[in-house]
Amino acid sequence: MVTTSETYQPLEAKIIDNQATLLKTGNLADVILVSGGLVNSTEHKAHKALLAAQSPVFAAMFENDFEEKRENKVRITDIAGDTCQELVRYIYTGQVGEMDRLALELMEAADKVGILSWEIILYFYIFAFGTPECFTIVVASSGSLLDTTTS
Numbered sequence: 001m002v003t004t005s006e007t008y009q010p011l012e013a014k015i016i017d018n019q020a021t022l023l024k025t026g027n028l029a030d031v032i033l034v035s036g037g038l039v040n041s042t043e044h045k046a047h048k049a050l051l052a053a054q055s056p057v058f059a060a061m062f063e064n065d066f067e068e069k070r071e072n073k074v075r076i077t078d079i080a081g082d083t084c085q086e087l088v089r090y091i092y093t094g095q096v097g098e099m100d101r102l103a104l105e106l107m108e109a110a111d112k113v114g115i116l117s118w119e120i121i122l123y124f125y126i127f128a129f130g131t132p133e134c135f136t137i138v139v140a141s142s143g144s145l146l147d148t149t150t151s
Contacts (some may be wrong), residue, residue: 008073021094022047035076035084042081044088048072054091055113079109087113 009017022028022030031043052059061068068074076084083105086096096106 009082009127016093020089021049023089023092027112030072031062032073033076033084033088034073035079037077040081041077042084044081044084046088050092051088055115057113064066076112080105122123 023046029045030046031046031048031051033046035042035044048058048062052062058074060066061074063069077085082098083102086098086102086106087109088107090096090110092120099106
């Protein structure tokens with residue numbers, strides 16, 4: 001017999017919570033993302049399957065015989081550590097903790113890893129709430145972000 005309790009959680013919410021726990025603990029992580037430059041690099045433990053399920057760029061790295069697959073390490077030198085952390089949090093949970101501070105950087109990072117729905121979320125956030133920077137977004141028929149410029 002199935003009973004309802006105060007701790008009942010829909011399956012989708014339970015999956016998100018479990019993935020957040022995996023991210024927080026690094027339990028069973030099988031890849032390291034190294035973000036930032038050579039001097040101030042940051043390492044983030046992650047899981048190939050979760051990254052590949054959300055990103056065609058990560059999927060290609062891990063499904064083919066690339067260095068990233070062999071070494072279990074992905075170097076992303078043009079994404080800062082805090083931006084990478086929030087991008088990975090989004091991939092795992094659909095949530096971002098510092099959207100107001102990192103919106104533009106997250107949009108560029110999301111484009112880099114091919115997460116189109118993420119770009120759309122950021123696009124609406126930026127235009128709904130505004131930012132001090134002015135920028136142009138050109139979207140090709142594929143929906144890929146082509147250009148972010150400040151003026």
